[in-house]
Amino acid sequence: MIAELGHFALALAIAFAVAQAILPLWGAWRSEARLMRAAPALAIGQMVALAVSFGCLVLVSVNDDFSVQNIAENSHTLKPMLYKITGAWGSHEGSILFWCLILSLCGGAVALFGRPLPASLRARVIGVLGVTAFGFELFALLESNPFARLWPPPLNGRDMNPLLQDPGLAFHPPILYAGYVGFAIPFAFAVAALLEGRIDAAWGRWVRPWTLGAWCCLTGGIALGSWWSYYVLGWGGFWFWDPVENASLLPWLTGTALLHSAIVVEKREALKTWTVLLAIGTFALSLSGTFLVRSGILNSVHSFANDPARGVFILGLLALIIGGSLLIFALRAPTLGSSGLFAPVSREGALVLNNILLCSIAAVVMTGTIYPLFADLLLDQKISVGPPFFNATVLPLATPVFLAMSLGPTLSWKRAALGPAMIRLWWASVAALIVGLFATFGMKLLPALAMAAAAWMFFGALAEIVERIRLFRVSLANSFQRLIALPLSTFGTTLGHAGLGVTVAGIAGMSMATEQVVLMKPGESVALAGYEFRLVDVHDAKGSNYNARVATIVITEGGKPIVTLMPERRSFTTQTMTTTEAKISTNFVRDLYVVLGEERDGAAVMRLHDNPLAPWIWFGALIMALGGACSLADRRLRIAAPTRATARAAARA
Amino acid sequence: MTRKRRRLIVVLVCALGLGSAAALTLSAFNSTLQLFVPPSRIATEAPRGGRVFRLGGMVEPGSVQRINDNGHPGARFKVTDGGATVSVDYIGILPDLFREGQGVVTLGSLRPDGSFAAQEVLAKHDETYMPPDVADALKKSGRWSPEKGTPPASALWNAPAWNETAKVGG
Numbered sequence: 001m002i003a004e005l006g007h008f009a010l011a012l013a014i015a016f017a018v019a020q021a022i023l024p025l026w027g028a029w030r031s032e033a034r035l036m037r038a039a040p041a042l043a044i045g046q047m048v049a050l051a052v053s054f055g056c057l058v059l060v061s062v063n064d065d066f067s068v069q070n071i072a073e074n075s076h077t078l079k080p081m082l083y084k085i086t087g088a089w090g091s092h093e094g095s096i097l098f099w100c101l102i103l104s105l106c107g108g109a110v111a112l113f114g115r116p117l118p119a120s121l122r123a124r125v126i127g128v129l130g131v132t133a134f135g136f137e138l139f140a141l142l143e144s145n146p147f148a149r150l151w152p153p154p155l156n157g158r159d160m161n162p163l164l165q166d167p168g169l170a171f172h173p174p175i176l177y178a179g180y181v182g183f184a185i186p187f188a189f190a191v192a193a194l195l196e197g198r199i200d201a202a203w204g205r206w207v208r209p210w211t212l213g214a215w216c217c218l219t220g221g222i223a224l225g226s227w228w229s230y231y232v233l234g235w236g237g238f239w240f241w242d243p244v245e246n247a248s249l250l251p252w253l254t255g256t257a258l259l260h261s262a263i264v265v266e267k268r269e270a271l272k273t274w275t276v277l278l279a280i281g282t283f284a285l286s287l288s289g290t291f292l293v294r295s296g297i298l299n300s301v302h303s304f305a306n307d308p309a310r311g312v313f314i315l316g317l318l319a320l321i322i323g324g325s326l327l328i329f330a331l332r333a334p335t336l337g338s339s340g341l342f343a344p345v346s347r348e349g350a351l352v353l354n355n356i357l358l359c360s361i362a363a364v365v366m367t368g369t370i371y372p373l374f375a376d377l378l379l380d381q382k383i384s385v386g387p388p389f390f391n392a393t394v395l396p397l398a399t400p401v402f403l404a405m406s407l408g409p410t411l412s413w414k415r416a417a418l419g420p421a422m423i424r425l426w427w428a429s430v431a432a433l434i435v436g437l438f439a440t441f442g443m444k445l446l447p448a449l450a451m452a453a454a455a456w457m458f459f460g461a462l463a464e465i466v467e468r469i470r471l472f473r474v475s476l477a478n479s480f481q482r483l484i485a486l487p488l489s490t491f492g493t494t495l496g497h498a499g500l501g502v503t504v505a506g507i508a509g510m511s512m513a514t515e516q517v518v519l520m521k522p523g524e525s526v527a528l529a530g531y532e533f534r535l536v537d538v539h540d541a542k543g544s545n546y547n548a549r550v551a552t553i554v555i556t557e558g559g560k561p562i563v564t565l566m567p568e569r570r571s572f573t574t575q576t577m578t579t580t581e582a583k584i585s586t587n588f589v590r591d592l593y594v595v596l597g598e599e600r601d602g603a604a605v606m607r608l609h610d611n612p613l614a615p616w617i618w619f620g621a622l623i624m625a626l627g628g629a630c631s632l633a634d635r636r637l638r639i640a641a642p643t644r645a646t647a648r649a650a651a652r653a
Numbered sequence: 654m655t656r657k658r659r660r661l662i663v664v665l666v667c668a669l670g671l672g673s674a675a676a677l678t679l680s681a682f683n684s685t686l687q688l689f690v691p692p693s694r695i696a697t698e699a700p701r702g703g704r705v706f707r708l709g710g711m712v713e714p715g716s717v718q719r720i721n722d723n724g725h726p727g728a729r730f731k732v733t734d735g736g737a738t739v740s741v742d743y744i745g746i747l748p749d750l751f752r753e754g755q756g757v758v759t760l761g762s763l764r765p766d767g768s769f770a771a772q773e774v775l776a777k778h779d780e781t782y783m784p785p786d787v788a789d790a791l792k793k794s795g796r797w798s799p800e801k802g803t804p805p806a807s808a809l810w811n812a813p814a815w816n817e818t819a820k821v822g823g
Binding site: 367 | 656659663666672674676677680689690724726744760
């Protein structure tokens, strides 16, 4: 009964989506205020219907209703309650429904918070979101119905993939999806602006917070996914340049570019056409990323819940949405016009450079990700593109980004000089030099250079604040007052840039990681990176739905015990599957990471890693997301957009 | 500076960015692309001289041995696509989903004696999964084809007569 209610709510949501796709767009075209005013109510109606539908799916999952196919295939009575709830978005069908739910939340957010928007723009934005939502809800209902019944119902379910039964992964999909789908709002704004035939600073001011919100979620989602693969898969790595990972990195790169070009639109009314194209492109990459991987068109070693049979519908839908928006772009973009002149060396110039470089990196990553597909289809060659390709192409392109990143924020708008900017950053370059020299003692050349670049980014980001509070040039109290008076978005920039510096430092440190695979008998010990790893014993343990072998490892440094780690090897009974639980001891400067392998002749195969600076990778990502949130909280973004007249005046000034 | 010159500079920087991206891509393609080679075509197509490529097929049932390389544990197993078999050595911990009779993709290079030294063994995190490359290789060697149905669960493939079980499962 609950399943039918959920099914009905989904159908109702589609009805709302159809109305939301047609009425506001029609109303905006014929300038009928009545139809335009219907938009928010329709968007909220759709949101409520989908929330009910998703709530039903969670309820069905919690109740262990195995007559629902989706639940029978992915759940089990013994599965812990947390995973019964989170399992609702873990399966293919559930994740699509969840995707639609977030899209409808975006529509609802525009309806609720978009009141100060011009009526026709708001109606068009909601209308475009309605068109997109309609497509994907139709897919959920026709091709991947999460409420399909099964007859006769099995006594028990097939259980969820044990690798997914982890708190980190339970919350990774919602955050990542919020990031992917969040870019639907800038996309809708872009298409609406094209339909409207007008883009001004107010538009930029509206698009930026939504982009920032989506970008924060995407950053957090990617970091959480990478962290999960680090501690759950037990491979000891954090990024494998796998299609699934690249699919999330691509919209992140173009989304970061969008974030920066939207500033130029907002402040200087330049780069309008380009920003619109970026907004469309970012959402297109989000869509194709999620769905190319899910449909099994691109194959990956660690994607879950994919189903090639549904590929055709998805491909058609993608072609329709992406092709349609690009067609509108081609027809309408020339009407936008451009304004706002600037010299090549200026804040705008630096932001353009950022865009060019980020898009070049995105192009390279995209080529590497989809080339195997083309090689297979066109040349009949089985080829794979591995990490060496991405390292060889992404690093050289990322280097100028790192170098220019600290310089950009110190340049002034319109016209700037490089010399004074360099002088203002002198102490950041000195710091980078010292860190780089220091790093050469313990590291190879390339990681040492990366450390120097990281220090340059970190201190360069701080330099912006130091400059603005005139530290050591006025009294400390005065500096402090200036610090408090700084707009939050300044801290946002600083945190975002410094966070990337921390992440790069972490990656550089991680490239110095050492590992050892050894056969150990209880009582034996192995030395690695100045630590002594002693295997005490291997014993049995029992969990709620698995049996485990647990090793006890004592790690000592110079005879003093530091930590006892107990890595596990779990056998899940219902899925006849084994997983390794790596155990990590971290002191924020290095991770000691141990994995228990199989046992043979009374000895256990152990893999021991020493990962310097590894936690910094995710810590840096967290700082970046925090920076985004900081910018988002800035009062200037929340107050009403300026009228066109003042924006014009500001642009001319 | 005129508008025209500014625009020219932007276009030039764009061209430089995308041009270097293209140049990097092409040069990296030259040196880092990894071919996928099934065992039956290893004699004709596999790159020699220690160049890394992917070898994929089914792990031959009963072929997995444990080896020990100076205290570093590893495994030796045979990979087959029905047409030929190649012996693979791997030092390290095999993935959790590595099973006899199941599809596997390994990354490594050929030794002069014709055996394969694997640096990496890839297995999917899902037991019913069959790497598409391996499925294709099996199809070409006539062992299994998608028309006969989906490949059966890997647990069934552990039986010695996995070919028979495959038919039942399919």
